[in-house]
Amino acid sequence: MKHRPILIGLIFLISTILTGCMDDSKMEIRVYETSKSGNQLERLESFSSAEETVKVSIHPHERYQSIIGFGGSFTEASAHLLNEISPANRQKIIEAYFGDSGARYSLTRTHMNSCDFSLGNYSYAPVPGDVDLENFSIKEDLDDLIPMIKDAMAASQDGFKLISSPWTAPPWMKDNNDWKGGRLLPEYYDTWANFFLKYLDAYREMGIDIWGFTVNNEPLGNDSNWESMHFSPGEMNDFVKNHLGPKLRSEAPEVVLLGYDQNRDEEMREWVDTMFASENIGQYYDGTAIHWYGSTFDYFPESLQHAHQKAPDKYLIQSEACIDAEVPRWREDEWYWSKKATDWGYDWAPEERRHMHPKYVPVFRYARDIIGCLNNHVHGWIDWNMVLDRQGGPNWAENWCIAPVIVDPDKDEVYFTPLYYTMAHFSRYIRPGATRIGHSVSSDQIKVTAIENLDKSLVVIAFNPGEEAVEIELSLGDEKVNFSISGKAIQTIEVIRSEAGKNI
Numbered sequence: 001m002k003h004r005p006i007l008i009g010l011i012f013l014i015s016t017i018l019t020g021c022m023d024d025s026k027m028e029i030r031v032y033e034t035s036k037s038g039n040q041l042e043r044l045e046s047f048s049s050a051e052e053t054v055k056v057s058i059h060p061h062e063r064y065q066s067i068i069g070f071g072g073s074f075t076e077a078s079a080h081l082l083n084e085i086s087p088a089n090r091q092k093i094i095e096a097y098f099g100d101s102g103a104r105y106s107l108t109r110t111h112m113n114s115c116d117f118s119l120g121n122y123s124y125a126p127v128p129g130d131v132d133l134e135n136f137s138i139k140e141d142l143d144d145l146i147p148m149i150k151d152a153m154a155a156s157q158d159g160f161k162l163i164s165s166p167w168t169a170p171p172w173m174k175d176n177n178d179w180k181g182g183r184l185l186p187e188y189y190d191t192w193a194n195f196f197l198k199y200l201d202a203y204r205e206m207g208i209d210i211w212g213f214t215v216n217n218e219p220l221g222n223d224s225n226w227e228s229m230h231f232s233p234g235e236m237n238d239f240v241k242n243h244l245g246p247k248l249r250s251e252a253p254e255v256v257l258l259g260y261d262q263n264r265d266e267e268m269r270e271w272v273d274t275m276f277a278s279e280n281i282g283q284y285y286d287g288t289a290i291h292w293y294g295s296t297f298d299y300f301p302e303s304l305q306h307a308h309q310k311a312p313d314k315y316l317i318q319s320e321a322c323i324d325a326e327v328p329r330w331r332e333d334e335w336y337w338s339k340k341a342t343d344w345g346y347d348w349a350p351e352e353r354r355h356m357h358p359k360y361v362p363v364f365r366y367a368r369d370i371i372g373c374l375n376n377h378v379h380g381w382i383d384w385n386m387v388l389d390r391q392g393g394p395n396w397a398e399n400w401c402i403a404p405v406i407v408d409p410d411k412d413e414v415y416f417t418p419l420y421y422t423m424a425h426f427s428r429y430i431r432p433g434a435t436r437i438g439h440s441v442s443s444d445q446i447k448v449t450a451i452e453n454l455d456k457s458l459v460v461i462a463f464n465p466g467e468e469a470v471e472i473e474l475s476l477g478d479e480k481v482n483f484s485i486s487g488k489a490i491q492t493i494e495v496i497r498s499e500a501g502k503n504i
Helices: 004-025 076-084 087-098 145-155 186-205 233-251 266-275 301-310 344-348 351-356 362-374 418-427
Strands: 028-035 042-044 053-066 069-074 107-112 161-166 212-214 256-263 287-291 315-320 380-385 387-389 405-408 413-416 435-441 447-452 458-464 470-476 479-485 489-496
Touching (some): 028 479, 053 447, 053 458, 069 076, 069 145, 069 418, 076 387, 087 405, 087 413, 107 145, 107 380, 161 256, 161 315, 186 233, 233 266, 256 266, 266 287, 287 301, 362 380, 362 458, 418 489, 458 470, 479 489
Parallel strands (some): 053 470, 069 380, 107 161, 161 212, 256 287, 287 315, 315 380, 387 405
Antiparallel strands (some): 028 042, 053 435, 435 447, 458 489
């Protein structure tokens, strides 16, 4: 009996050692939050209490699409504004989007020839009848677009992919001889295909590689409000199969070609059915480009699933999105978290489609849409303009929109809206080559997606549109950790797996 205290002490010591080992093997997390309450991609060290608990499980063995990247678009409007502000603020914005301390954008887009977010109409082949493109020149881009792209390249440690899209061929190639509307004349199909190759070479000479093209921005048109050119699915197939596709495969086989490039609602189904009707035509399309303007709240999961099933080995890339038909609110974060914004369809959609365009919360739309896209096989997501002014331009067509970063050139001031931080939750932490993995959630209120990066790190994105904080019980196999997400907030959760967890 006299040895009992020693025995009890030994048992306590062994127990303490075992408990410490269990604590060391516990899953750890780093949580970053942007919220209506004021967090801006803040790392949280403490969490609010919450009455409701939602269980989130992640399943690394359930593997889906690879991720190409996230980012925004180089437009003449954005590039012009960067020329109008001080070098210090210009560099601040470039670093915020592309630098290692910023959003680390990895997938971008630009326009080939002018678009509505240009200072005016222009083409690289302005001379009528120049079928051999002897007068082709990208001089319009030398003062603004190309310097912005090259500054971004210099700031980006990992680099980024660039997609280019034409809004229209030059008017002299079209049946209405106009920048707006009309169709490409068949006698110019070959010239227009060569135009893509000329552009590719001209940008390469400037040290800029084009990763991919879309055949034509919004081939269904925009009611002829700004640059546009119409294709039917059959017409686009004809142009791609007999002209652009073979030329790219012969001269630039590494360049990706994406078809469609408009809204991802019911019309997309007809396009993907036509594009991938046979191997004879489908071989020339590397995927489908899509926009979000069909609804302010519906990300059309059925249409995305249909596109994936029709061509499971092809890309689905969200190539354009923005808060449209609105003038930006200047340094008014509250507005971006409130249900006051409208879009084009709130006033102009046909009566039978009006319900798809209610007032909405800008941050919610971005967060919900990106998560919804990722969970339905989308490989990459690109925002529209990176920088606009307080009017929502410049835009020659007065088609005012909102960008994540707003500038006041007259006062040399910059405003990073909550949309910037929302985008960064994805682009900064989900890196190219990542794979979406499985997850389950016990409540529809919390929207979630889960990713495994190439370095095997796990990332969970959670979005809470509700007013109140919610406790999250996050589990990976047998390991669990609890924390909370604020009301009206988006979180990025980096999961630091234990050695045991890495084998789950």
